[in-house]
Amino acid sequence: MPTFIHGKDTAVYIDEFDLSSYFTSADTSINNSIAETTAYGATDASFIMGIRSGTLSLSGMWAGDTDGSDEELQALLGNATTPVITVREGSASIGSGAIVAQANETSYAISSPVADVSTVTADFECSTNNTTNLTFALASGVQLTAGASIAHGSLGNLSSVDNSASSANGGAGTLHVPTNTISGGVTTIKIQHSANNSTWADLITFTNVSASTKTSEIKAVSGTVNRYLRATASTAGSSGSITFMIAFARF
């Protein structure tokens, strides 16, 4: 029996912002271009595989809030730094699906119909630029956190995710920190992997998150990613809490 999920539980993280409450639709697409190699005399068309590309299209409601849909989507257009995007597929649950992406915003549109709510639409083109080992800039992965707030004294190892087997082609992890009130020290957030769910090694160590700082980052690795993955966090801070979303996609 297939396990279906409802679109209402989708969440969208762009850089250090959780913009889920503004969006009503998130569409992702991976495309492979092909080049035709059909020659004279052939009765059937033939093609060779070309280049893979990915796009995201987000739409929802316009809001002029601080850190809201309009402010952030305006700011991303033409931004020199390519945004980090995670689209959570379904409910917030460790092991459930997520799409990780690094993508430039290519268009932003506002619609204000006379008889309806004002809406926004933004399109993104994925790009691997400036990220070491990022083979693909749009890939399906898993959530390694439930995106919930964790108090400074409760940080540690989160539940592991079993991929049933290791993989050999690396992968990419995204981190979004939309709220952070931890004070008194930095917070270290990592993705670890394991072959046996018992002993662990760091796979990705994100840049230390400064006290009371919202941030985001994408990091990619090459080579072996072992069967089990988990997120882990520790802090030198002495008070407050942090909300962070981590997803990882194997290539």
Added chain:
Amino acid sequence: MPKYHVTGGPTGDASIEIAGKTYNVGESFEAPSKDLKWLIDDGYIKAGAPAKTSSKKQPEPVEPEAEEPESEKDGD
């Protein structure tokens, strides 16, 4: 128990965790070999103590002994 030291894996800076304890690059630890094989295979740890850096001292210059003047041999 066998001794291991942490080498950092592919990135050279990866820590490891064994039985709830974290070991950073350069640290050594003793643990049962169970569950550690993959960490060795993936280059995160090495068995044995870390290789010691060369501590050979430069040989101190030996001052040549002052030659004693050969005593003249008496002839016949």
